[in-house]
Amino acid sequence: MLNIVLFGPPGAGKGTQSEKLISKYRLIHLSTGDLLRGEILQGTSLGLEAKKLMDQGQLVPDEVVVGMIENKLSANPNSKGFIFDGFPRTTKQAEALDAILEKFKSPISMMLALEVEKAELINRLLERGKVSGRADDANELVIENRINEYNNKTLPLKSYYQAQNKLSTINGIGSIEEIFGAICKSVDALL
Ligand code: B4P
DSSP, X not given: OEEEEEEOSTTSSHHHHHHHHHHHHTOEEEEHHHHHXXXXXXXXXXXXXXXXXXXXXXXXOHHHHHHHHHHHHXXXXXXXXXXXXXXXXXXXXHHHHHHHHHHHTOOOOEEEEXXXXXXXXXXXXXXXXXXXXXXXXXXXXXXXXXXXXXXXXXXXXXXXXXXXXXXXEEEOOSOHHHHHHHHHHHHHHHO
């Protein structure tokens, strides 16, 4: 299995590049952000709880996202691999993911970390906010909160995967095709 953690701050291009990766390498896309927004749309109690946190730019509890990911992995035992988009976001989530994948005997193959500076992230998210209808994209203060949450809780995961020799950093500035080219080079070197 090819299991890729697509990593980066909010607005780095994870969702955008995931779409291209799943179609090229025939992988299953697991985006915790999309799964949570699905719960919100369905009006489930989980969705209602998550919405309060997401609208403020805060992370939802680890147990919630870990449970969602475990369900999706169990439902797709014969996949060629998975793109983990926006997950893990904390060390606790990364440890839980390693433990789940251990059961499937197919560990994380690599982490692709998209690097983009803060001013560009804010511009991109405010732009998307004009059309996405996402409360967490519409307000600069909330975007700042999301970036702070990333710096405090998520950024340490780079070291977590580097210690396992699985980190590959990618310049996330440039055209979507240029960035995808750099990503494919990294993935193909592993295959
Ligand atoms: P996510 O849905 O993961 O959203 P995101 O961080 O904004 O990234 P996304 O993938 O959507 O954006 P992209 O960079 O592709 O998370 C939302 C919220 O859900 C979190 O704040 C949190 O509350 C909760 N959550 C999710 N997962 C969680 C977890 N594991 N634990 C706890 N809480 C969790 O794109 C951004 C914009 O940039 C787009 O408009 C795109 O078109 C544009 N763009 C992309 N590439 C570009 C390029 N090269 N040049 C210019 N623009 C580009």
